[in-house]
Amino acid sequence: MSWYSFIAALEQGLIFGLMSLGVYLTFRVLDFPDLTVDGSLPLGASVSAAIVATGGDPFLSVAAAFVAGGLAGAFTGIISTKLRILNLLAGILTMIALYSINIRIMGSPNISFLNRSTLFDGFRGLGVPGYAIPMIVALVAVLALKMALDLFLHTRFGLALRATGDNPRMVAAQGVDTHTAIIAGVALSNALVAVSGALLAQSQGSADVNMGVGTIVAGLASVIIGEAFMGDRSVFVATASVILGSVLYRMAIAAALSFRFGALSLNPSDLNLITAILVIGALTLPRVRNRLKSRALK
Numbered sequence: 001m002s003w004y005s006f007i008a009a010l011e012q013g014l015i016f017g018l019m020s021l022g023v024y025l026t027f028r029v030l031d032f033p034d035l036t037v038d039g040s041l042p043l044g045a046s047v048s049a050a051i052v053a054t055g056g057d058p059f060l061s062v063a064a065a066f067v068a069g070g071l072a073g074a075f076t077g078i079i080s081t082k083l084r085i086l087n088l089l090a091g092i093l094t095m096i097a098l099y100s101i102n103i104r105i106m107g108s109p110n111i112s113f114l115n116r117s118t119l120f121d122g123f124r125g126l127g128v129p130g131y132a133i134p135m136i137v138a139l140v141a142v143l144a145l146k147m148a149l150d151l152f153l154h155t156r157f158g159l160a161l162r163a164t165g166d167n168p169r170m171v172a173a174q175g176v177d178t179h180t181a182i183i184a185g186v187a188l189s190n191a192l193v194a195v196s197g198a199l200l201a202q203s204q205g206s207a208d209v210n211m212g213v214g215t216i217v218a219g220l221a222s223v224i225i226g227e228a229f230m231g232d233r234s235v236f237v238a239t240a241s242v243i244l245g246s247v248l249y250r251m252a253i254a255a256a257l258s259f260r261f262g263a264l265s266l267n268p269s270d271l272n273l274i275t276a277i278l279v280i281g282a283l284t285l286p287r288v289r290n291r292l293k294s295r296a297l298k
Helices: 003-029 037-053 058-081 087-106 119-123 130-153 156-166 168-173 178-204 215-230 235-257 268-297
Strands: 110-112 206-208
Touching (some): 003 037, 003 178, 003 215, 003 235, 037 110, 037 206, 058 119, 130 156, 130 235
16 A cells, blocks of 8 residues: 555545544434435535535535534434434435435536635645645544534533433433434434535545445444444543544555455455455454453463
């Protein structure tokens, strides 16, 4: 793997780290399997791309993506809690609806704005190599939002949200509106995913309606890989492990795609196979590690 491939993988790992934080919030904190993310990531990308392509402020476009993702997540939470639709089905319905909405926003299935100024251009001229700017901006963004999420989950409402995922009946008995907690949690999750999509679009200089395919798989893989290495002993450690998992996941993919052994090589069409192998390995690692510890103690 070349130096530029390493930087690109690190950049993508950090950008998708925001998406993984959103997936962690629904799957681990709320215990709410949410497939909306496959639609909210391209939603954030399409909103940001549509604004930047028309000469709008790229920073404002990221804020608009955050709001749009939050609305999409809130819709999923509302139809799941208020209309009593199964959470998995609610996410699928929103994801399907977002496919058409994203095309409406962009005016076509894809949009390019390579000749427009992005938020990364605002950091040029600071003595940092141009190829490293997206990585540094992504690092600052993911760390800032990680710390904000850590603080939020330790607030009174954040604790209620965490308790809702652990034992909704007990929380309801304490007078907490679990429906509000679920709606707010799913909204925040998809808002983070949409920001990830906005940064990804500005990094690539384009947005596509199909760029969210497989997002949920990548997010779950990042969560599982991170927990296999760092665990989830506290909120701080759990969110850090998710970001680490996202980086390791992208690094592993980049390394696998650069693998060559004679006539044997992997290509982008093998991405799902690579992901499956990584997830299986991450799920097996803790068990193997425990067995080795138990043998060492005997």
